[in-house]
Amino acid sequence: MSTPLIDLVNVSKAFDKNLVLDELNLSIKENEFMTLLGPSGCGKTTTLRIIGGFEKPDTGTVFFDGKDITEISPNKRSLNTVFQKYALFSHMNIEENIAFGLKIKGKSKAYIKDKVRYALKLVNLDGFEKRSVASLSGGQQQRIAIARAIVNEPKVLLLDEPLGALDLKLRQDMQYELIRLKNELGITFVYVTHDQEEALTMSDTVVVMNQGYIQQMGSPEDIYNEPENAFVADFIGDSNIIDSLMIEDKLVEILGTRFSCVDTGFGRNRPVDVVIRPEDIELWEPGKGTMEGTVSHLIFKGVHYEMEVMAGGYEWLVHSTNCYPVGTKVSIHVDPFNIQIMKKPESEDEEAVGVDE
């Protein structure tokens, strides 16, 4: 196996006795688009700041290209960071903003001019050299912040919620731009967000964090289709997460012979979480599915309808392109292959119970 470009080994960090990262291990490959995803306060930014050198771990080691850089200052690391707040210098024009780092490094005027033009082209703002910061929109300012970072030709770009301040449409446009940019530059991106859709759209690898621990790490498809625990299932997309004991008899019916643990009393001896995505629930005519129910809520979401169906003592979240008005009698059907069964966590390193062949 090749050496990872960045390697965090047993990294712990506490602020005022509040343990934020607990023996975190994380390897980032060269040219990878890795996203740290998790709820507010889970330790994403702290991890990024430790990689960038803005924060020192209490214990543990940070390796870059196999070398220990734990004690190396941020400006001596081959990394650049883009923050949510663009932090552009308002008294400088765009060219001066982008050139700032290169001037400090003592690069020649011709070199700087060339690099600034190249960086502006990459972020689709050719010819913006003489514009003032105040004349740019939020999205344009963020692109300048990115240009200012990439002009230094870092091996790694660290991005801390860079699109967080933009409106939805602009954010989506910028997501595609960032993917294009990363592919053109051929460098490593480490991206922090609490927006699961953003993480799934952009990343090669998503790291789902909670309370300083990595809950799951994998491709967007793995994280979405094979969540390892109820936290991940709940955080990534909408889910029905049901305690097996609530629907024990129905569970056997739905799963049939596929999940023999239930038949052998696994559900009774050791409760499990049953996770079903709302788009995997089909609504059939009454009497034809597994559980009879009634539509209790209906919202139009643009591409689909979101419904809640009261059935078997549980309110099921269902997505469908068909509209079933409130009060409609329906029968729920779920393909057993779309059901995830997970042990309830006993400790941090609990695993999913595999029901896949």
Ligand SMILES: Nc1ncnc2c1ncn2[C@@H]1O[C@H](COP(=O)(O)OP(=O)(O)OP(=O)(O)O)[C@@H](O)[C@H]1O
């Ligand atoms: N410099 C600091 N001093 C004290 N506490 C801090 C400091 N930096 C972070 N923390 C605390 O550490 C915890 C993790 O913060 P961190 O910023 O890493 O989380 P996050 O996952 O990035 O959250 P958010 O999405 O809200 O930025 C939080 O409880 C935060 O208050």
